[in-house]
Amino acid sequence: MNTESPQLPDLQPKREYKSRIFTMLFSDKERLLRLYNAMSRKNYTNPELLTINTLENAIYMSMQNDLSFLIDMRLSLYEHQSTFNPNIPLRFLLYLSNLYSKLIKGMNIYGSKKLLIPPPRFVVFYNGRDKRPDYEEFRLSDLYTIQGEDVSLELTVEVFNINKGHNKELVETCKDLQDYVEYTHRVRTYAEAMPIEKAVEKAINECIQEGILRDFLEANRAEAIKVSIYEYNEQEHIRMEREDAFEDGRKLGHDEGLAAGRKLGHDEGLAAGRLENLMGLLRDLGEIPPEIMERVKISDADTLKQWNRLAARADSMEEFLEQIK
Numbered sequence: 001m002n003t004e005s006p007q008l009p010d011l012q013p014k015r016e017y018k019s020r021i022f023t024m025l026f027s028d029k030e031r032l033l034r035l036y037n038a039m040s041r042k043n044y045t046n047p048e049l050l051t052i053n054t055l056e057n058a059i060y061m062s063m064q065n066d067l068s069f070l071i072d073m074r075l076s077l078y079e080h081q082s083t084f085n086p087n088i089p090l091r092f093l094l095y096l097s098n099l100y101s102k103l104i105k106g107m108n109i110y111g112s113k114k115l116l117i118p119p120p121r122f123v124v125f126y127n128g129r130d131k132r133p134d135y136e137e138f139r140l141s142d143l144y145t146i147q148g149e150d151v152s153l154e155l156t157v158e159v160f161n162i163n164k165g166h167n168k169e170l171v172e173t174c175k176d177l178q179d180y181v182e183y184t185h186r187v188r189t190y191a192e193a194m195p196i197e198k199a200v201e202k203a204i205n206e207c208i209q210e211g212i213l214r215d216f217l218e219a220n221r222a223e224a225i226k227v228s229i230y231e232y233n234e235q236e237h238i239r240m241e242r243e244d245a246f247e248d249g250r251k252l253g254h255d256e257g258l259a260a261g262r263k264l265g266h267d268e269g270l271a272a273g274r275l276e277n278l279m280g281l282l283r284d285l286g287e288i289p290p291e292i293m294e295r296v297k298i299s300d301a302d303t304l305k306q307w308n309r310l311a312a313r314a315d316s317m318e319e320f321l322e323q324i325k
Contacts, residue, residue, distance in 0.1 A: 012140070021227055022080035022125065022180065024065045025216055027052070031176045038174035039123065044071065068099060075099075075118035082231070083127040089140040089155045092122045095117075096155075122157040125171060125177075127184055132161050179213040187228055200228045274304035281311035285320055292321070 026032045027045035038046055053072040067078040077092060077099075085091075102267070104115055126132055140155040141147075160167055162177065164185040171178050172246075179291055183203060190199035202222065208214050278296060282288050307324060314320040 020066060020231060021184070021224060022079060023225070024220060024227065025176065025180055025213070026067055026078070027054075028204040032067065032069060034073075034176055035174050036069075036076060038170060038177065039076075053103075058131055068095075070118055073118050075120040076123065077120060078123050078125065080125045080127070082126070084126075084128060084130050084132065086138060087143065088124060089122075089138050090143055090157075091139060091158050092157055096120055122155065124157055125162050125179070127161070127163050132159070134161050134167050135159065176213075179207070182212050183207050183217075187232065191232060196229050196232050197225075200225050200232075203228075271299075271301040271304060274301055274308055275299075278304055278308050278311055281308065282317070282320070285311065285314060286317040288317070289321070318319050 023198070024034055029050050029052065032052070033044055033047045033050050036042065036050070049071055052067070053070060054066070054068045066080050067076075077089075077096070081088070100117055103117065107115055110116060136159045136200040137146075138157045138159060140153065141151045144151065160170060162171060162181050163183055171181055185204065187196075187199055190202050193199075194202070204217050204224065206212075208217050277298065279288075279317055282292070282296075296304070310323045311320050314323065
């Protein structure tokens with residue numbers, strides 16, 4: 001069989017996004033291998049089998065991928081998220097397309113040889129404030145404009161909730177992930193009672209003393225402080241924006257509803273007044289035919305206004321009926 005496997009280039013586009021604690025921690029091959037083992041139920045011991053090919057937070061249609069790597073000819077794409085995003089399958093698709101184009105660069109995609117590409121797995125580690133289940137899946141087909149039909153292209157993203165108390169079996173299988181969960185939980189908890197700067201310092205000091213991410217935090221203390229503060233402030237900014245948007249939407253809905261209610265009340269009151277006046281004029285002209293009664297009841301305020309004028313000028317019911325034909 002004529003096949004060609006892609007070489008594994010060193011993908012290092014210009015760094016555009018601030019790093020994350022998750023990315024900093026698991027960019028280390030040994031830690032990443034332990035996380036992969038926990039996720040795949042494997043037992044690899046040689047970190048050199050793993051090739052990290054993350055596009056270093058490259059901006060691609062606003063896509064930021066935390067970690068992508070190859071091992072055993074499989075491509076794993078891991079992302080950490082603190083905000084719920086149902087569009088993640090589309091974002092992964094765009095990122096994967098960019099990554100595959102890098103992997104097959106220089107190869108003849110139009111030739112007769114089959115180009116072999118590593119099968120991907122898409123994983124999101126979620127630790128946001130919104131309540132989410134331990135595990136859920138998001139599919140690209142959920143975003144299609146037409147639902148319920150067979151699709152030619154599908155992409156499934158596995159989302160694992162790693163907030164403290166969730167997915168205990170998975171978290172406890174990987175000490176690095178367990179420590180990360182504990183550290184971020186402490187930062188968030190302490191930040192509710194003190195400024196974020198002090199909360200981060202307190203969490204780092206405690207974790208070092210208790211052997212939680214000790215080596216990592218001691219080696220990266222200054223950057224870990226900056227990144228933790230940045231992450232927390234970013235999450236708070238997003239949360240406040242959402243709350244503001246919700247409040248603005250609620251107020252707008254209230255105001256529009258109130259205005260609509262006033263207008264509706266005005267229009268209905270106006271129509272009722274004109275209807276009552278018209279009925280009095282018609283009674284003076286004689287017996288009101290049943291079909292006219294039905295037409296009058298369903299007429300709007302403008303029609304009633306016109307009919308009031310006609311009824312006031314008419315000398316008989318017959319004359320009025322003739323004018324409204």
